[in-house]
């Protein structure tokens with residue numbers, strides 16, 4: 001095989017456009033060319049004419065160290081994140097989670113994202129914890145960011161303080177990530193005011209949750225071009241409400257979607273998208289448009305996380321990250337929005353096959369990749385690298401019983 005791979009795509013959601021019958025040329029980890037199929041094209045190495053291609057998804061908020069299940073918290077709805085965090089740390093399931101090595105929780109979180117097509121994840125955790133794990137993960141975990149935990153006196157004091165961390169972000173052109181207004185006590189509800197006072201609200205600011213944002217807060221976020229990450233599943237689980245996402249979108253705020261950790265959030269980004277669609281319908285008695293929903297897991301988080309030059313769309317010069325899903329209807333968006341884990345048919349990551357249905361085994365062989373096979377909900381899959389079944393076994397050995405993890409349904 002030459003070092004170029006020519007892939008015929010039936011449909012591509014770029015996501016700014018929808019392209020029909022285009023050829024994607026992959027070379028050196030990148031999308032080198034993208035052009036309409038010509039007659040008598042004889043260089044196709046991979047025929048995906050029955051599939052819709054989407055950019056690799058980006059999960060804009062997770063805590064990989066917290067990749068465990070089931071969800072905790074029996075004093076809902078909470079006033080703010082703190083009593084939930086106290087309940088978490090006093091729960092038997094937290095003690096059980098602690099029997100696992102941190103690196104295995106990271107692998108668990110990475111496979112949770114990978115199997116759902118999320119090839120890039122923002123892991124909101126201090127650097128000294130995730131730095132050693134990031135290079136070992138099978139997907140891209142954001143490495144360049146500055147952070148705070150929250151903006152209140154009772155937050156967990158991650159990083160060097162809001163002002164210093166924000167200045168670092170601007171200097172290094174990386175995102176400054178913090179939870180914000182995740183609760184309804186007086187202090188939580190002043191989160192945006194505090195950021196304004198500390199001159200830390202700007203286009204590098206990535207704010208998670210924002211369930212208590214006022215009209216004035218939304219105005220300031222839009223004016224200063226700050227980004228929001230919406231985690232509706234986790235918000236509803238803990239607080240029975242979520243951010244006013246329509247008002248944020250209408251004001252022009254760049255909104256992305258994140259799963260949060262599975263100890264309060266959704267099983268994966270696919271479930272989160274479905275939940276987001278339902279919540280929007282319940283809150284506003286209208287549908288969120290499908291293309292916006294897909295941008296919230298592709299181009300919007302790429303922009304918020306300062307990864308736009310490499311990720312977030314299918315276009316020339318971007319990384320060769322994409323997912324392929326078989327299409328059933330003429331709507332190019334619905335295959336992804338309605339997808340379950342088993343519908344993710346093929347994933348390319350950095351220009352190489354990473355995971356897919358066993359029918360694509362040959363393409364893994366062409367790349368001479370070391371692969372493993374397993375069943376995902378009874379469907380035979382192939383993956384490059386170690387077998388996630390071994391990880392599940394390791395976790396079951398550590399906790400001493402055959403634990404079922406619903407976001408890792410492998411055997």
Ligand SMILES: [Zn+2]
Pocket residue numbers: 061062063124179208260261
């Ligand atoms: Zn979080």
